[in-house]
Amino acid sequence: MKGWMGKIRTLSLFGFMAIILSGCGRENLTALVPKGYGAEESFKVILISIAVMTLVFIVVMTIYTYVLIRYRQKKGQENMIPKQTEGNKALEVVWTVIPILLLIIIAVPTLTTTYDLASTEGKEDAINVNVTGNQYWWHFEYQGEEIQTSQDMYIPVGEKIYLTMRSGDVIHSFWVPSISGKMDVNPENDNVMYIEAYEEGVYYGKCAELCGESHSLMDFKIVAVSQEEYDQWVTDMQNVDPEATPESTTAQEGQELFANSCLSCHAIGSSPVAVGPNLTNFGERSKIAGVLPYEKEELVEWILDPESKKPGNKMSNAPYLNDGSIGEEEADKIADYLMQLKPSEITTKSAE
Ligand code: HEC
Ligand SMILES: [Cu+2]
Known part of the structure; x- marks a missing residue:
């Protein structure tokens, strides 16, 4: 019984590895x-x-x-010692x-x-x-x-x-x-x-x-x-106005909240503040914080409790997390603001 269970366990381990390794593809x-x-x-x-x-x-x-096979012990020769060779x-x-x-x-x-x-x-x-x-x-x-x-x-x-x-x-x-x-x-x-x-x-x-x-x-x-798309991306990134006013009112409120609670660590535009990721083109990301699905719900959860998503990350000691200034409603507005940060679409310096 024990050996049988052991085999199942080994097999399931291999199955598990196969699943993980197939993830590599x-x-x-x-x-x-x-x-x-x-x-x-x-x-x-x-x-x-x-x-x-x-x-x-x-x-x-x-x-x-x-x-x-060739030199295995043969019946009737149990005591036979073959010829010993050394140092060829x-x-x-x-x-x-x-x-x-x-x-x-x-x-x-x-x-x-x-x-x-x-x-x-x-x-x-x-x-x-x-x-x-x-x-x-x-x-x-x-x-x-x-x-x-x-x-x-x-x-x-x-x-x-x-x-x-x-x-x-x-x-x-x-x-x-x-x-x-x-x-x-x-x-x-x-x-x-x-x-x-x-x-x-x-x-x-x-x-x-x-x-x-x-x-x-x-x-x-x-x-x-492509080279053209890259050149366009460079132009768009360079023309971002970090203070451009978003269209929707919730995003506008989010922008203000962001300036108060988040700008100390995050930059928008080309300023080299580097405590946290630069969010100039956050609206064009495919993941949040590198790993989370790019969905508003996930973003709100991230803002309210980054520690639960990425243990030990340096946003977990942000002051706003302890002073109660950002609740679900505020996080929702900030998410609206962040998700519209698309350099290819938002107001550019040159357009002003
Ligand atoms: C104490 C500095 C600090 C403060 C304040 C802070 N953050 Fe962060 N933030 C970070 C760090 C560090 C990361 C990177 C976390 C990681 O991925 O390890 C991060 C990551 C993020 C990300 C993911 C970025 C990406 O490129 O995917 C978002 C979105 C974000 N923060 C939003 C906010 C918002 C909104 C606020 C304000 C309510 C805020 N942060 C306040 C430090 C901070
Ligand atoms: Cu690392």
């Missing part, structure tokens, strides 16, 4: 279907390693099975040289790829983005463009984008499996990596370094668009 969160240069080069290295390992496995298993020079040379060759076959492409992906050739003329990792969200500053944004990084397809990465607190790791390799994001030094997306699309990214309670919720996105 969704939402462009996989290193096995590369859609960008860094991911493609890394994938080639993965394939070489797997090929070598498979070869070793097959050869070893074949010899092992052969020896097991030729054999020892063979099984030392073969692993060395195999390691060289893996090491050469791994090293050349690593150096290639760390190259900074053409960095000056490329789009440069400063990336800051924070518990538990990402900030992106477009050098020379006066654009500050968070959570979603917009890039044009087919272009090398150079990322200069640093952490605002602990060590994080920037990883967009289908586009790029992984890069540590440290508090003390800048790490540089370039990314390039081949196709338009939204590519999911994860923090790949355990960084605290909500590490697993530190998601972000790379939004790869």
